[in-house]
Amino acid sequence: MRTDLSHLPPSSPEEIRAMTQRAGLDLPEELMQQFVAAWPAFEAMVRRIPRSLDRAAESAHSYRPLRLVRG
Amino acid sequence: MMDPAFLTIAELGRLYDQRELSPVQVTRALLDRIAAHDGKLHSFIRVTPEVALAEAQAAERELMSGRRRGPLHGIPYALKDIVETAGIPTTGHSKLCRDYVPTTDAHLVTLLKASGAVLMGKLATWEFALGGPSWDLPWPPARNPWNPDYLPGGSSSGAGAAVAAGFVPGAVGTDTGGSIRGPAAVCGIAGLKPTYGRVSRRGVFPNTFTMDHCGPLTRSAEDIALFLQAIAGFDADDPGSEDTPVPDYRAALTGRIEGLRLGLIEHWYAEGAHPDVPPAMSVAVEVLRGLGAVVEPVQLSSLRDYTDCKTTISIAELYSIHEKDLKTRPQDFGRILRNRVLPGALIRAEDYVQALRWRTVLAREQAQALKRFDALLTAGALNVADPADPNLPDRLVSSPSITMPFSVGGLPALAIPCGFSRAEGLPLSLQIAAAPMAEPTVLRIAHAYQRATDWHRRHPNLH
Numbered sequence: 001m002r003t004d005l006s007h008l009p010p011s012s013p014e015e016i017r018a019m020t021q022r023a024g025l026d027l028p029e030e031l032m033q034q035f036v037a038a039w040p041a042f043e044a045m046v047r048r049i050p051r052s053l054d055r056a057a058e059s060a061h062s063y064r065p066l067r068l069v070r071g
Numbered sequence: 072m073m074d075p076a077f078l079t080i081a082e083l084g085r086l087y088d089q090r091e092l093s094p095v096q097v098t099r100a101l102l103d104r105i106a107a108h109d110g111k112l113h114s115f116i117r118v119t120p121e122v123a124l125a126e127a128q129a130a131e132r133e134l135m136s137g138r139r140r141g142p143l144h145g146i147p148y149a150l151k152d153i154v155e156t157a158g159i160p161t162t163g164h165s166k167l168c169r170d171y172v173p174t175t176d177a178h179l180v181t182l183l184k185a186s187g188a189v190l191m192g193k194l195a196t197w198e199f200a201l202g203g204p205s206w207d208l209p210w211p212p213a214r215n216p217w218n219p220d221y222l223p224g225g226s227s228s229g230a231g232a233a234v235a236a237g238f239v240p241g242a243v244g245t246d247t248g249g250s251i252r253g254p255a256a257v258c259g260i261a262g263l264k265p266t267y268g269r270v271s272r273r274g275v276f277p278n279t280f281t282m283d284h285c286g287p288l289t290r291s292a293e294d295i296a297l298f299l300q301a302i303a304g305f306d307a308d309d310p311g312s313e314d315t316p317v318p319d320y321r322a323a324l325t326g327r328i329e330g331l332r333l334g335l336i337e338h339w340y341a342e343g344a345h346p347d348v349p350p351a352m353s354v355a356v357e358v359l360r361g362l363g364a365v366v367e368p369v370q371l372s373s374l375r376d377y378t379d380c381k382t383t384i385s386i387a388e389l390y391s392i393h394e395k396d397l398k399t400r401p402q403d404f405g406r407i408l409r410n411r412v413l414p415g416a417l418i419r420a421e422d423y424v425q426a427l428r429w430r431t432v433l434a435r436e437q438a439q440a441l442k443r444f445d446a447l448l449t450a451g452a453l454n455v456a457d458p459a460d461p462n463l464p465d466r467l468v469s470s471p472s473i474t475m476p477f478s479v480g481g482l483p484a485l486a487i488p489c490g491f492s493r494a495e496g497l498p499l500s501l502q503i504a505a506a507p508m509a510e511p512t513v514l515r516i517a518h519a520y521q522r523a524t525d526w527h528r529r530h531p532n533l534h
Contacts, residue, residue, distance in 0.1 A: 019417050034410055048379045049380070060431045
């Protein structure tokens with residue numbers, strides 16, 4: 001069964017501001033207001049990511065040390 | 072002299088061989104056409120007439136002396152302005168890079184120079200291949216040649232507009248979630264996102280390292296084959312590049328698709344699409360059946376799943392690329408790009424890694440389907456072109472994308488025209504995808520379809 005985090009309540013504008021500042025961003029007020037309006041759609045998206053993948057499910061990263069040496 | 076505006080790369084090559092047209096004649100005619108009409112379309116950020124005429128003259132000398140480098144020799148083309156060009160500004164359509172002049176060419180530019188192609192200029196894009204359409208950047212957004220009240224899609228907006236407008240027969244775009252196929256679809260041309268790793272990304276501004284692709288936009292599947300031949304291949308300095316032999320793409324264009332098994336992903340566009348998309352797709356499927364293909368339905372995960380997976384990965388990687396500038400000069404980004412990239416600051420490490428793990432699951436689902444089918448079919452776009460309205464809401468996250476699934480899979484995927492909407496008279500599109508490195512299969516199907524239809528032969532009237 002798929003599990004995700006979509007049951008969590010959306011972050012409040014105050015929480016978004018606090019998270020943004022913790023990330024080291026010091027946005028002018030006008031830009032902060034735009035971001036506070038934009039974030040909820042992204043937050044909902046991230047929370048839809050399934051959290052119940054098989055333990056062995058590999059990340060789709062690619063690290064091939066030989067390629068770095070050859071390059 | 073014959074008007075070369077809508078001649079294909081293949082046709083120009085034949086006319087060069089027969090000495091009925093020359094690269095200098097074609098280049099001058101297309102430069103004149105750009106000068107006459109691009110003021111309304113804004114497809115070019117920078118036209119490079121001196122470079123174009125010098126390269127055309129060099130090509131003409133070689134062709135006249137009997138030396139033909141290949142199918143792109145003497146063929147005009149243009150580059151999305153995130154592809155670096157030595158000595159020519161490369162802006163990313165952004166204030167941040169307005170004065171950036173690279174000292175070296177992108178790898179694919181080196182290959183195009185070696186092929187003898189003629190660079191006409193640098194093309195509009197959504198800011199850094201993501202933020203757009205934007206009206207708050209140093210250059211205006213490109214417009215759709217079929218109707219300048221509409222947009223040409225993005226992010227390879229100028230590439231879609233310039234090829235459809237008859238300014239160049241081919242262009243290079245980039246595609247992370249659909250930025251080649253989207254503009255191709257809404258501009259009524261062909262656009263190929265090759266397999267991840269097929270075309271080098273070295274010297275191209277990054278968007279999402281794990282999903283960036285470079286590829287051609289042209290007016291026919293045959294021209295896609297010719298263009299891809301010039302830019303495909305291994306690059307040891309691109310960590311994502313695949314060391315796999317490059318086949319003869321033109322040889323794949325047999326015109327025959329009898330017995331090919333095609334999986335139709337109808338549920339992706341059955342609901343929520345423009346009302347003319349499903350019927351246009353039905354007609355296209357019947358054409359392919361008439362050519363002998365066996366078309367059967369196939370079910371994959373929802374577009375919402377693919378879009379969530381891709382966009383989470385993308386914004387996390389994008390933020391890492393732009394973090395320094397977002398912290399020191401956020402006001403220099405366009406509003407749309409800034410509000411699409413800033414969310415990456417709040418993506419947690421576990422969100423990003425879970426999305427990467429989900430990508431493997433979704434890509435395997437496609438691989439399983441491609442054990443049953445030679446290729447997959449779906450719509451090239453869910454809608455026709457958007458109106459050129461600065462107040463349209465940002466739909467990056469709210470509307471699922473029909474191009475992102477094959478970005479997640481890293482599969483070759485080609486958009487070609489398959490009709491026009493009745494109300495707006497704007498292009499509709501068919502998308503064909505296949506297994507990794509199966510570009511020949513994709514091109515074979517598209518070429519056979521275009522031999523049986525004439526959608527790709529219809530062009531906008533520029534007034």
